[in-house]
Amino acid sequence: MSIDWLIKNAELVNEGQRTHADLRIKHGRIETIAPGLDAHPGEQVIDASGLWLLPGMIDDQVHFREPGLTHKADIAHESRACAAGGITSFMEMPNTKPPALDRDSLEAKYARAAETSAVNYAFYLGASNDNLEAIRTLDPKTAPGVKVFMGASTGNMLVDNPEVLDGIFRVAPVPIITHCEDTPMIDALHAKAREKYGDDIPAREHPLIRSREACIKSTRLAIALAQKHGSRLHVLHISTADELALFQPGPLKGKRITAETCVHFLHFDDADYERLGFLIKCNPAIKTAADREAITRALADGRIDVLATDHAPHLLEEKGQLYDKAPSGLPLVQFALQAALQRVFEGKLTLERVVEAVCHTPATLFEVHQRGYLREGYAADLVLVDPNRPHTVRREEVLSLCGWSPFEGVTFNSSIAATFVNGQRVWDGSKVDAAVRGQRLAFDR
Known part of the structure; x- marks a missing residue:
């Protein structure tokens, strides 16, 4: 079942600019980008204060x-x-x-x-x-x-x-x-x-x-x-x-x-x-x-x-x-x-x-249809990054089938706080939602 989201107080990074605003996701798409949005009934609200909100x-x-x-x-x-x-x-x-x-x-x-x-x-x-x-x-x-x-x-x-x-x-x-x-x-x-x-x-x-x-x-x-x-x-x-x-x-x-x-x-x-x-x-x-x-x-x-x-x-x-x-x-x-x-x-x-x-x-x-940008009407493919939470890579967290990473032991300054695919939160900062499925990319050609 599709969940609608309101991401509040994020720093949006998009098309060469950084802006502080809220972003509403409805039916898998970015419905509204604006400051000071109020939550609608049934929406899940995320307080993204201190986080960067990027296109996926x-x-x-x-x-x-x-x-x-x-x-x-x-x-x-x-x-x-x-x-x-x-x-x-x-x-x-x-x-x-x-x-x-x-x-x-x-x-x-x-x-x-x-x-x-x-x-x-x-x-x-x-x-x-x-x-x-x-x-x-x-x-x-x-x-x-x-x-x-x-x-x-x-x-x-x-x-x-x-x-x-x-x-x-x-x-x-x-x-x-x-x-x-x-x-x-x-x-x-x-x-x-x-x-x-x-x-x-x-x-x-x-x-x-x-x-x-x-x-x-x-x-x-x-x-x-x-x-x-x-x-x-x-x-x-x-x-x-x-x-x-x-x-x-x-x-x-x-x-x-x-x-x-x-x-x-x-x-x-x-x-x-x-x-x-x-x-x-x-x-x-x-x-x-x-x-x-x-x-x-x-x-x-x-x-x-x-x-x-x-x-x-x-x-x-x-x-x-x-x-x-x-x-x-x-x-x-x-x-x-x-x-x-x-x-x-x-x-x-x-x-x-x-x-x-x-x-x-x-x-x-590649002329990908309505993805790759934070724009109203585009697919809600998003990532929230925490620039203040360092992350040291450990082998036991590797999700690739091979089970290892060349970055093991490396400490990055940032962490991935959440990932949304077509408006569905597929990563919550600690685990993947195994029920989420992506879509075939369409090309405007």
Whole structure:
């Protein structure tokens, strides 16, 4: 049964402004934003004095592993971790088993999410060397974009045929989302590392194997193809300072080529491999402190448009293997917003800019229908943040199926006090309401 809410005395952070006001939720939507609202009969009232009220985070880059890899993650567990972390919508990648390379496999994922997801959801169509027709005929309302692995990937999802790659940029009716790393360069560096270390390649070698040069070369290729065809291109998980000159700073409006980075690139650097080893092995790799600082500055000035997670869980025993077998990817969604807000407390990003990068820009870039902003009439996807209650991450609170976090032991300055999805309180600061279900994201295309 739907409950109506009145959130009073909050500090609303929205569209570049902070205002003190009340917000009324009725029938799952934001009905009124104004100061001094009186409670209506039957409303649940929350006194949000001292709290920040933000739009729910839209994470446009996650791997929830369902179908086919559900021993390490699934939509049910990962969406609940999203709810606990203030993420109210996710867009999930196609490299599952089977991969989402056609309409039927895409719709099967939507059907499963409708059954189990605690937050809102959408799924990318994947690109391969042999599904160009599926990309060309994709209904733009059914997927946020087409994901192209221009670097190494598992299964049938590395697009390395130049003619097919050109065709994708020519015919895709939705934004093209790219993972940019040059596979031949990586393979050559990997071979050299094996010559030196044998099977026991240390974690510190990972950013040298998945090199900055491999990132730059592939990113340049994607941009060249987008410019050739006038494509709408969004380059994921920028990890190097070197790539930043390829993108324009400033507001999203008018851009045809945009960039994204991830919370772990703002938090970790290559010195952390000594402590965390393969727990922070990911593709592209976490690189130097200088890269981290340059990326943070680029996020501040709009050269990087979106901040997401690339949430990609693996089991601890998998991560404990030697280099070649230890899989790449980190579980991140539950603490991603707090990690992003930590840059606010450090004075490196403004609160308004974080909200723009994790809420407004993903909604606008992907043309998400009536989400991502605190606006009357919009879906009531909201998060209340307590900026005065520090939170130290403990393993026993991790909701992702893999059961661990790279942030264990980290103390964030803020806590997630509540998360609302379509007007339903799915997280109350201590537990997830298992009865809440999200909705399929709609796109205004």
